[in-house]
Amino acid sequence: MSKVYVVQEMPGKDILSADKYGELIPVMPPNYQVVLSPGPAVAKMKRVIKTFTDDDYILCMGDPSLIGIVCAYCSELNGGKFNLLKWDKKHQKYYPISIELYRRT
Numbered sequence: 001m002s003k004v005y006v007v008q009e010m011p012g013k014d015i016l017s018a019d020k021y022g023e024l025i026p027v028m029p030p031n032y033q034v035v036l037s038p039g040p041a042v043a044k045m046k047r048v049i050k051t052f053t054d055d056d057y058i059l060c061m062g063d064p065s066l067i068g069i070v071c072a073y074c075s076e077l078n079g080g081k082f083n084l085l086k087w088d089k090k091h092q093k094y095y096p097i098s099i100e101l102y103r104r105t
Contacts, residue, residue, distance in 0.1 A: 002055040004085065005048070007070045008032060008062020018085055018094050021057050027070060034065040045070060052077045057096065059085045075101055 002022030006015065009026045018024060027048045034041050045066075052074040060067045074082040080101035085094040 002057065003052075004057045004059050005052070005070065005074070006059045006061065007067050010061050013061065015059060015061070018057075018059055021085060021094070021096065022055070024059075028062065028066050032066070033063060034069070038065070038069065041066060042069060042073075045073060049073060049077070052082065054078065054081060054083075057083045057085050059094075075099075 004018050004022045004024050006018075006024055006026045008028040009030045011030050015024065025048065027045055028041065032041070049070065056074075058067075058070055058074055060071075071082060071084075080103075082099050084097045084099065086097050087093075088095055
């Protein structure tokens with residue numbers, strides 16, 4: 001089954017419609033901040049995201065530095081490929097976006 005890695009839990013935000021893309025897995029708790037040392041955040045993230053695959057998604061919400069760390073790590077695990085879920089405010093739904101960093105155009 002696919003997984004949707006929720007970068008940071010945001011209390012009060014309804015993300016349940018993202019579960020159509022896979023099991024929702026929170027990566028970081030609410031209000032977690034990367035201040036001077038990203039080491040603890042990276043260690044926690046690596047424990048949660050162990051086997052990111054082509055079928056999994058990243059739901060980018062929360063601290064932008066955490067989003068960057070999660071995207072970089074998932075890309076590293078999966079040969080430069082990862083999927084994001086982008087919220088469309090107008091249509092009130094998520095759209096999947098596939099990223100291939102090393103694809104030659």
